[in-house]
Amino acid sequence: MTQAGTADAANVPAALEQAGAGGPAPVRIVVSYGFWIFLLSDIIMFSALFATYAVLSAQTDGGPTGHDLFELRTVGIETLCLLFSSYTCGLGTLFLQHRRTQAFYGFFALTFALGAIFLGLELHEFAGMVARGAGPTRSAFLSSFFSLVGLHGAHVSVGLVWLAFTVAQVAAKGPRDFVMRRLQCFSLFWHALDIIWVAVMSLVYLMGAR
16 A cells, blocks of 8 residues: 555544534434424324325215215315414514514414314314214224324314413523424424315315315
8 A cells, every 4th residue: 555545544534533523413403303303204194094094085884975074164264274373373483583572472372263263163073073973983984084184183282282382481481592493393383284284175175075
């Protein structure tokens, strides 16, 4: 081996040591990366439920179909509430980034109210279906429907609790870095629920009500 080659080989460990001298990634990067993994795993779970619903949607066992059960007017109101809540969530986050906490409180209160209205309408729909004998045990179609739509509703419920906790943290700690990181994670979660709901509305309600 030549002298130049020996020198290059000797410099490799030093270069590797220097590349790793920065230490672990910043907390912001670690939190963002971890939360994106969580969202992707959640989307994979919903994808499996969408696939299950697609297979079982025609298996009504002589019971009611989506055309008999779905009320598109109510679904439209639910959709408007959830989509507008995503808009108010984004505005509230932007206002807090600019240290306008009162505007943040107002928009997040509106986000909570719209999410609660959405959840109330969904629970009313479920109760009406069960009262008509169209509960989750009536057919494979209804089992897959309640599993998919009910899981989304459970996510909205968790989101409302998380929203209230986030607002309480802002009130207690102010817009510190760790609070803003948690707020960004909540915002991503809430927007993801909107995207999933648009798929539910399109593939379950609109196609099922034909």
